[in-house]
Amino acid sequence: MAAPEEHKNPQLLSLAVEKAWQVRSLVGQQARLSQLELSALQFLADRVAGPAELSRALAVSTAAVTGLVDRLVARGYIERTPDPEDRRRTAIHLTRSGRRSLVEHLQPMLIALRDLDADFTAAESAAVERYLLRAIDAFEQVVAPGGASPS
DSSP states (O other): OOOOOOOHHHHHHHHHHHHHHHHHHHHHHHHTOOHHHHHHHHHHTTOOBOHHHHHHHHTSOHHHHHHHHHHHHHTTSEEEEEOSSOTTSEEEEEOHHHHHHHHHHHHHHHHHHHHHHHTSOHHHHHHHHHHHHHHHHHHHHHHSTTOOOOO
């Protein structure tokens, strides 16, 4: 007799993360972007950041971010502007073209997820939100500076 399946949510979340990675790989290939370039664009989709902040978010050196930003600027996805609050700093943000390209490539997935979310009752949606927020916190504990590494 097979043991009852317990704690399926972690396995399902792991599968969802794996599928999300596959989507990111496909989107990167279609847009001719590396995973790092795609991550940078997604990070900049809802914020303006400086090079140091982008470096921390992507977990790469500032030198690596400089090259990455140069490539994305050359392709018209992002631009550098003087920081309006501190002209010594540089602000990096998506261009209209960069935002349009990102949305175009992610649109099918975003529509599917929106439609899926619409099928949930308010209570179901709240439970899913709680689970996902706690899962994000668990991921953050692993990747946060000074966080414990799994053994």
